[in-house]
Structures are given as C-alpha cells and as structure tokens.
Amino acid sequence: MGQIKISPSILAAPLAHLAQAAKQIENAGCDYVHIDVMDGHFVPALTFGEQITEAIAKESKVPLDVHLMVAKPEIEARKYFALKPEIITFHYEATTAPIRLAEIIRENGMRAGLSLNPRTPVSVLGDLIRYFDVILLMSVEPGYYGQKFIESSWQRLKELNALKERERLAGRIVEIEIDGGVSDQNATALAKEGADILVSGSYLFKGDMTERVQKLRGN
Ligand code: DX5
Ligand code: ZN
Numbered sequence: 001m002g003q004i005k006i007s008p009s010i011l012a013a014p015l016a017h018l019a020q021a022a023k024q025i026e027n028a029g030c031d032y033v034h035i036d037v038m039d040g041h042f043v044p045a046l047t048f049g050e051q052i053t054e055a056i057a058k059e060s061k062v063p064l065d066v067h068l069m070v071a072k073p074e075i076e077a078r079k080y081f082a083l084k085p086e087i088i089t090f091h092y093e094a095t096t097a098p099i100r101l102a103e104i105i106r107e108n109g110m111r112a113g114l115s116l117n118p119r120t121p122v123s124v125l126g127d128l129i130r131y132f133d134v135i136l137l138m139s140v141e142p143g144y145y146g147q148k149f150i151e152s153s154w155q156r157l158k159e160l161n162a163l164k165e166r167e168r169l170a171g172r173i174v175e176i177e178i179d180g181g182v183s184d185q186n187a188t189a190l191a192k193e194g195a196d197i198l199v200s201g202s203y204l205f206k207g208d209m210t211e212r213v214q215k216l217r218g219n
Pocket of ligand 1: 203
C-alpha cells in the first residue's frame with residue numbers, strides 16, 4: 001500500500017476564487033483536483049461544466065479527478081476528454097451501459113471510475129469491477145459538500161476491499177476512492193480498510209490546507 005492520495009473537492013472552495021483554490025491545492029501537495037460536476041437532474045444542485053473545469057485546469061499542474069453526478073454520463077463524459085483528466089468517474093445509477101462508457105474513457109487514455117450511491121449494494125460490482133480502474137464509494141448522498149459521513153460506509157468499504165483483493169489476485173489493479181464526510185477523524189481508518197484516494201471538501205478548505213493534508217495522510 002502506497003501513500004494515500006488526496007483529492008480536494010474544489011466545490012467547497014470560495015467559488016468566486018477558483019484560481020486561488022487551484023493554486024492552494026497545488027501548493028498543499030495534493031494528488032488531484034476533484035471536480036464535482038452536478039447537472040440539476042441526477043442531483044438537485046448545478047455546479048461546474050467543462051468550461052469552468054478547463055479554467056480550473058489552467059491554474060494548476062495537479063491532475064483532474066472528474067466526478068460526474070449527471071443523468072446522462074454518455075453525453076457529458078465526452079466533453080471532458082479534451083482536458084485529459086486522469087480519472088473520469090460516472091454513476092452506476094445513471095447509466096444502463098457502464099461497460100461501453102468505461103471502454104470509451106479508457107480508449108481515450110484516461111482512467112475509468114464508477115461511483116456507487118449509499119443505497120446501491122456493493123454486490124452490483126461483481127461482474128463490472130474488471131472494467132474499471134477506480135471505484136468511488138459515496139459516503140454521503142451525492143449533491144452537497146459538508147454532510148456527515150454515513151456509518152454504513154465502513155461495511156461497504158470492507159466488501160469493496162474484498163473485491164479489490166479478488167481483482168488483484170487476477171492481475172487487475174483497481175483503486176478505492178472515498179467521497180463525502182472525510183476528515184482527520186476517519187482518514188487513517190479509511191486508509192487501513194483499503195481506501196487509496198480520499199476526497200475531502202469542507203475539512204480541507206476550512207483550515208490550513210497543507211497541515212490538514214498531512215493529517216489526512218496520518219502524519
Ligand atoms: C458530494 C460530492 C463530494 C463533496 C465532498 O456530492 O461528491 O465530493 O463535495 O465534500 P465534503 O468533504 O465536505 O463531504
Ligand atoms: Zn465528489
């Protein structure tokens with residue numbers, strides 16, 4: 001297990017100062033910039049699209065981690081290909097053809113991620129996980145930052161980690177990303193239970209980011 005990767009959710013930044021937030025993420029030594037794309041349909045809120053994402057990308061050298069909370073990922077995902085994010089994640093609940101979209105994302109040189117809402121059983125991943133590089137487990141209901149970590153996520157992470165191990169034995173590497181309510185209160189335990197990437201919004205933007213990134217890494 002390598003060092004846990006940190007992906008700050010820029011949605012929790014002061015939104016009129018995105019350039020400053022992007023620089024802050026770079027200076028704090030983070031691994032990704034997590035972009036929460038919400039379309040007002042899959043979730044009630046409306047956040048960023050590809051144009052703002054492009055503007056954010058220009059402000060830092062940190063790779064993008066695009067999280068699509070949209071009703072039509074087959075249409076929306078393509079809009080981000082030109083920006084070459086490292087990861088594009090879409091929701092299991094929003095698509096009927098996840099394998100096809102994963103293949104398209106991979107063919108275009110990015111890592112494909114699949115996200116599960118808290119109500120979706122981890123067991124749906126049984127035959128699907130092999131087509132993905134990242135599984136993003138929502139540990140809050142999607143839609144807003146600043147929510148409380150849902151406790152049943154621990155059991156879900158355990159199940160997912162067992163699948164990750166099964167894949168590893170078959171020669172396939174899949175990373176686990178946890179999104180929602182992550183702070184210094186649970187980060188070390190999440191890493192111990194198999195998380196590879198931690199998304200954090202309100203915790204990182206509410207204090208000294210550099211210090212808080214170290215805390216999330218258990219330093
Ligand atoms: C929720 C988003 C999360 C959120 C994380 O729909 O996917 O990325 O912004 O924010 P915190 O860490 O505050 O829960
Ligand atoms: Zn997210």
